[in-house]
Amino acid sequence: MNPLSANTVSVILSSAGLKAVRRNHPWLYSKGIEKINRQGNSGDIAVLYDNKRKFAGIGLLDIHSPIMVRVLHSGKPITLSKEWLSEKISESIVRRASLINDSSTTGYRLVNGENDQLAGIVADIYENTLVIKLDSTCWLPHLDKLTNIFISLVHPERIVLRMSRSVKEFSEIADGTVIFGTKINQPITFTENNIQFYTDPAEGQKTGFFLDQRNNRLIAGKLSKGLNVLNVFAYTGGFSLYAAAGGAKSVASLDISKPALEACGDNFRLNGFRTPHRLICGDAFEEMEKLRKNGEKFGMVIVDPPSFARKQSDVNGAFKAYEKVNRIAVNLIEKGGILAAASCSARVSAEEFFNIVLKVCRASGRKFSELERTGHAIDHTAGFDEGSYLKCIFVRFD
Missing domain, CATH: 3.30.750.80 (RNA methyltransferase domain (HRMD) like)
Known part of the structure; x- marks a missing residue:
């Protein structure tokens, strides 16, 4: 077997770096490196050693990232080949x-x-x-x-x-x-659970669609029968289509992106759904407040925002944003209605997020019961702490 690259660098790990590699962490930062034998280029094979020159792991060098080595294997020596x-x-x-x-x-x-x-x-x-x-x-x-x-x-x-x-x-x-x-x-x-979607793999967000929410969409769809559903941060309507397929009385899709909402409408037409469907284009916080002031109520409100904490310094602000958006959402839920609250912020743990949502529920003064908590789907499993980002909670209000 021939190596992926003929170019290799030898990396002596610091004690912190060695610990990370031995616990199978996939990222090696500069602080995890004691010494490297040459400069190297991105894509070079990085062979990782402890301070006694014993093999610890192997990966690929990235000279353009704070993560200097993407670790692909640790333990016994291997050839990193095709x-x-x-x-x-x-x-x-x-x-x-x-x-x-x-x-x-x-x-x-x-x-x-x-x-x-x-x-x-x-x-x-x-x-x-x-x-x-x-x-x-x-x-x-x-x-x-x-x-x-x-x-x-x-x-x-x-x-x-x-x-x-x-x-x-x-x-x-x-x-x-x-x-x-x-x-x-x-x-x-x-198709996703027999629901059809358009996708734009060349220019759409991520790879063209948010595939990670498939299981939560399915749960929401099953809970939507006979309800007026509001989908906040709707993007191209994933949750909205599941609500319609599940027998929702009506669906409202709210997003700040007009093209995303147009795609949402296209997805409804693709499936031939006749469920009354309202598109609301604008800032989620502002539009939800307008709905509240107008006295509108919904049988289910789905809140699936983008990450509020893209870096560590954003975390405190994310806590406040999750609290605010879910507080407004609860005020829009009718008696017997359901809140589906999700987070895709890796820097906000599942425990922290669920505590925020439940704090909002208690502060509402309404009786409620927790229906379900979910995490990652089978094709999005988390193999290390930083890879764990998705969580969702379903709550019913009496």
Whole structure:
């Protein structure tokens, strides 16, 4: 087996770095490095040693990120080869067998980066379109190998390349480029629990859709029968469509993005839903306050905001934002109604988030009962602390 790269760097780990590698943490920062034998380039193989020159792990160097090494393996020595990489990706795909074999769902995540021991790579499938998203420049030199592996294992009609902001500037290929197969010349659709969605893998957020909320959408849909449902931060209407499919009396989708709401309307038409559907374009906090002042009430309010804490200094502000948005939401819920509150902020723990939501519920002075708490779906499992971000709670008010 030939190594992924002929270029290697030798890294002597600090005591902190060694501890991190031994507990299988996928990120190695500069403070975890005692010494490195040469400068190196992104994509070089980084062989990690303890201070006695004993092998500790192996990964890929990223000279453009605070995370200097994406650790791919720790323990006994291995050769970081195309064959090894193919086997790891294959194992990741096999773990999704229940989704792959479910004909009602054709959109899901095949590789979840660090959580599948493949730091810096995400791969999502939408019907026959595979999207590879790179979150580290360490994979740019190995893109051809990655592409060939996915072609061999998945047999997609096309592959679209997406990159995080920190990677785009170092790539010779533009973000959203079809790097294999036929060009995108018509809207791409996929199904999720027999509900159809349009997706834009070349320019949409993430890889084109928020696949991680599939299970929570299903729960919300089952609770929506006969209710007037408000979906806040609706984007292209994931929760809204599940509510309509679940028999909601009416659905209101609120988002600040007009194009996202237009796509939401397109998704309703794609499914042929006749559920009364109102689009509300504007700031979520302001529009919810308007609804409250107008005396509107809903049988279910779904609050699924973007991350309020993108960096550590945002955390206190995030606590306040979660409290505020859910407080307004509770004021919009009718007797017997349901709050579905979600968070995708990794820096806000599940315990912290649930405590905030329950604090708001208690402060309302209303009797309530907790229905369910959820975390990550099978294709978005969290393999390390920083990879755990998604949580949702369902609460019914008497």
